[in-house]
Amino acid sequence: MFDSGVGGLAVARALRQAAPDEHVLYFADTAWFPYGPRPAAEVRKRAFAIAHRLLEEEAKLIVVACNTASAAALAELRQAFPAVPFVGMVPGVKPAAARSRSRHVVVLATEGTFDGGLFERVVEEFGRGALVSRVVGRGLAEAVERGEYEAPSTRARVRELLAPEVTRGADTVVLGCTHYAFLAPVIRDEFPSIEVVDTSEAVARRALDLLQAADACSPGPGGLSIIASLDPEGFRARASRLGVIPQREEATR
Numbered sequence: 631m632f633d634s635g636v637g638g639l640a641v642a643r644a645l646r647q648a649a650p651d652e653h654v655l656y657f658a659d660t661a662w663f664p665y666g667p668r669p670a671a672e673v674r675k676r677a678f679a680i681a682h683r684l685l686e687e688e689a690k691l692i693v694v695a696c697n698t699a700s701a702a703a704l705a706e707l708r709q710a711f712p713a714v715p716f717v718g719m720v721p722g723v724k725p726a727a728a729r730s731r732s733r734h735v736v737v738l739a740t741e742g743t744f745d746g747g748l749f750e751r752v753v754e755e756f757g758r759g760a761l762v763s764r765v766v767g768r769g770l771a772e773a774v775e776r777g778e779y780e781a782p783s784t785r786a787r788v789r790e791l792l793a794p795e796v797t798r799g800a801d802t803v804v805l806g807c808t809h810y811a812f813l814a815p816v817i818r819d820e821f822p823s824i825e826v827v828d829t830s831e832a833v834a835r836r837a838l839d840l841l842q843a844a845d846a847c848s849p850g851p852g853g854l855s856i857i858a859s860l861d862p863e864g865f866r867a868r869a870s871r872l873g874v875i876p877q878r879e880e881a882t883r
Contacts, residue, residue, distance in 0.1 A: 631693040632657035632680045634665040635775045636865070637808030638695025639874045641719075642854060644834035645693070646874075649841070651850035655687055656695075661860035664771050666740025666807070670702040673742060677703035681711065683857070690846050693837050694718040697806050698742030701749060715844070717837045721749060721806040722827040724756035729825055730802040734761045736795045739806025741766055749806075763795050771809040777871055779812045788813065789820055796821055803827065812872065 631642055635658055642654050657680050659665075665673050677699045684692055692714060694700045694707070700718035708716050721743065726735045735757070743749060744764055753762050770791075773784040792803065804827045805811055811828045818826055841847045854874065858865040 631655070631695045632659060632677075632684065633696040633699070633808055634659045634663040635771070635809065636868050636872060637771065637774065637811065638693075639869055639872055640808050640811035640828070640830040641693060641695040641833050643872075643874050644831045645837055646852065646854060648831075648834050649838045649847070649852070651852045652838075652841070652848050653852055654854045655684060655689060656854060656856050657684060658856060658858040658865050660858050660865055663775060664740070665696060665698040665702075666742045666771060668698075668742065670742065670745060673699055673702040674706060677707060678710070681707055681714075685711070685714065689714075690844075691715045691717065691837060691840060693833065695808055695833070697721065697808065698740050701743050701746050704748070715840045717833055717840065719808060719829065719833060720752055722804050722829040722832070723752050723762060726802045726804045726825075726827045727757050727760040727762075729827070730760060732799045732801045733759065734763070734795070734798065734800040735802045735804060736763045736765055736792065736800045737804040737806045738765050738767045738770075738791065738810060739804075740771065743806050761800075763798075763800060765791050765795060767791060767807060767810060770813060771807055774809040774812050775868070777868055780816060784813070785816055785820060788816055792817065792821060792824075796824060801825060805829070 642656050662676055694704055697719040704718035721737050769787055778784050802825045811830050814826050
């Protein structure tokens with residue numbers, strides 16, 4: 631499993647809860663955080679480098695626990711490694727459109743997630759009949775990465791970004807960046823009438839379904855290991871504050 635920082639830990643946590651006997655190796659590409667504003671080609675290059683690294687560790691399945699990296703590289707990764715199951719992040723437009731009473735959905739995501747064909751295909755297939763507004767959450771992933779997910783400045787930024795669409799009638803917010811999963815309590819607190827759609831648990835279930843279908847589930851012992859491309863000690867501390875405690879950690883570049 632990999633992401634540019636702590637965001638994908640929301641998926642790792644969900645997978646650990648759903649499949650406690652599985653050992654999760656999590657690659658945090660902190661040297662290249664954030665992915666969101668980077669060109670797709672650059673994110674794709676990092677995704678391939680990390681995939682090779684995880685396969686060297688004998689990974690049996692890889693979760694691209696990042697919406698930006700999924701948009702930039704998921705299709706190419708599947709094509710390049712046909713024997714490896716890949717699970718990616720797709721904004722939850724389908725459940726959001728089904729739940730929205732006003733038929734107005736907001737997708738809060740990074741520039742990279744909105745760039746390219748993946749998001750357009752999702753909206754075309756699952757968003758018909760609903761108004762799907764795009765909001766770029768500039769600054770939010772950085773705030774979460776710093777551990778400031780409940781800081782007054784972060785709350786103010788959440789209000790600034792979402793209030794215009796809520797005023798226009800949006801009643802459902804899709805978290806289109808794994809970092810934003812850690813902002814869900816703040817969003818619900820600031821906008822009590824808004825429903826928040828987070829796909830972390832759905833992605834974890836999909837990964838487990840694939841393992842079960844391939845008869846590849848582990849008998850245990852389960853656990854979590856972390857590789858961080860920069861400042862592994864700092865990353866471990868941030869993971870601990872989020873309630874995700876690694877068993878061991880490694881550092882690589």
